[in-house]
Amino acid sequence: xxxxxxxxxxxxxxxxxxxxxxxxxxxxxxxxxxxxxxxxxxxxxxxxxxxxxxxxxxxxxxxxxxxxxxxxxxxxxxxxxxxxxxxxxxx
Numbered sequence: 001x002x003x004x005x006x007x008x009x010x011x012x013x014x015x016x017x018x019x020x021x022x023x024x025x026x027x028x029x030x031x032x033x034x035x036x037x038x039x040x041x042x043x044x045x046x047x048x049x050x051x052x053x054x055x056x057x058x059x060x061x062x063x064x065x066x067x068x069x070x071x072x073x074x075x076x077x078x079x080x081x082x083x084x085x086x087x088x089x090x091x
Contacts (some may be wrong), residue, residue, distance in 0.1 A: 001026050002047065007056035009042050017042045017053070026061075048075075 002024040009017040017039040024030045032040050045051045047058055049065040057064050060071040 001061060003059045004043075004047075005056055005059075007043075007046060007058065008054045009039075009046065009051070010054045017046070019043070019056075 002022075004019050004022040006021075007017060007019045008015065016037075032043065034040050042051070046053050047060075047065070049058075052066065057066060059065065060075055063071045065071050
């Protein structure tokens, strides 16, 4: 199960992500839709520990992603070239 609790990400004074609680049960499909700039990519970057949230945490199967890498043993992702280019250009 993926759990997001009090997850926030700010860039300067701009809040780009603010999710009080989200649970995605194991073996369930999950779709994320929203307008450009709604925080979809930021959420996935936090889920994959590619960026650190300003506040809150993400746990996958009760493992906090920012404190351990054990979640990587059973979590998969596909990062296409656009995602990687966006990520690299943001740094």
